Amino acid sequence: MNFRLRREEILSGEQLRAMLAESPARAAQAILLAAKAGNLDGQALLGQILLQGQGIAKDEALALRWFQIAANGGHLMAHNMLGRCHEHGWGCVSDATAAARHYRQAAGGGLDWGLYNYANLLATGRGVIEDHTQALACYHRAAHLGHAKSMNLLGRYLEEGRYCPADPKGALEWYRRSAEGGDFRGQFSYGACLFEQGQSDQALVWLHRALTGGNAKFLRKAAQTLRHVGLLALAEAYLEQAQALTS
Incomplete structure (x- = not known):
């Protein structure tokens, strides 16, 4: 394959990511060309698709090499x-x-x-x-x-008052932002706080969203919390989903 392309033929990182979402196999070829031409976004994306086997054969060792090349470029x-x-x-x-x-x-x-x-x-x-x-x-x-996972953990520090003054209102706000940002742990944290405040209907909305997005480890641990507060049916649903994810 000839990798000596004109500059205008190399797609930007944004264009490559958009193509990857639509057609991984086609995008893999464009990403490979961009990486070979020295495009840093292309090199990092090549590492990513090699790591995941997305549109290209999975190769973790080769992915590591391309990440290193891109990292060397900053x-x-x-x-x-x-x-x-x-x-x-x-x-x-x-x-x-x-x-x-x-x-x-x-x-x-x-x-x-x-x-x-x-x-x-x-x-x-x-x-x-x-x-x-x-x-x-x-x-x-x-x-x-705007990092949703960090919002949830910031909320936890504020809720527990560890290494910072306790701030329940601030914690609730960060949990809300995390939940709305799509983090399943943030959705569970927000739902749990709402439930404690007696807002059961709204709490269940977020707890069900966490159920559909959570991984097996999270679901098993969360089920214990749900049992503790008396949400037995929902706890069972969490465990069933965890089992489905690992079977």
Whole structure:
């Protein structure tokens, strides 16, 4: 295949992502051409589709190589994805310290996902010294960038009053924004708070949305909370969905 294309034939990252949503196989060819031509978005996207096997044969080790190439060019999402690879052992041996290094690079550049993933390591002491104050600062920054998962975790810190003054109203607002942003954990948090406040009908709307979007691990844990507050039928539905996802 001839990769020596004119500059105007290389699609932008936005165009490549739009094509990927419509036709993964066709997009894979365009992404490969862009990556070979040195386009950083194309290189990062090539790593992504190789990691997922989207429109191209899955190859985690090759995905890692392309993420590294894009990261060497300063691509923040590529740094974030290198962090993911090192954290989970995709195409390499799992290494939380290396993951933290790449997440920190992405976070330092202001990438919301980098801030969120780096905060997760800070909050759990994986690859870095545990530091909830810094984790909270990262979640706060990512939440203000519109990152729904970070909004939920910021809400949790505010609700529990850990490493910051307790702020139930502020927590509820961040849970609401997270829920409306599509995060299933935020939907559950918001629904649970509404239920505690006696707004049962509205609470059930959000708890059912969390049911349809949650993964098996989340659903099993959430079912325990639902049982504790007496929502036994809904708890059973959560467990049934968890079973369906793992069968």
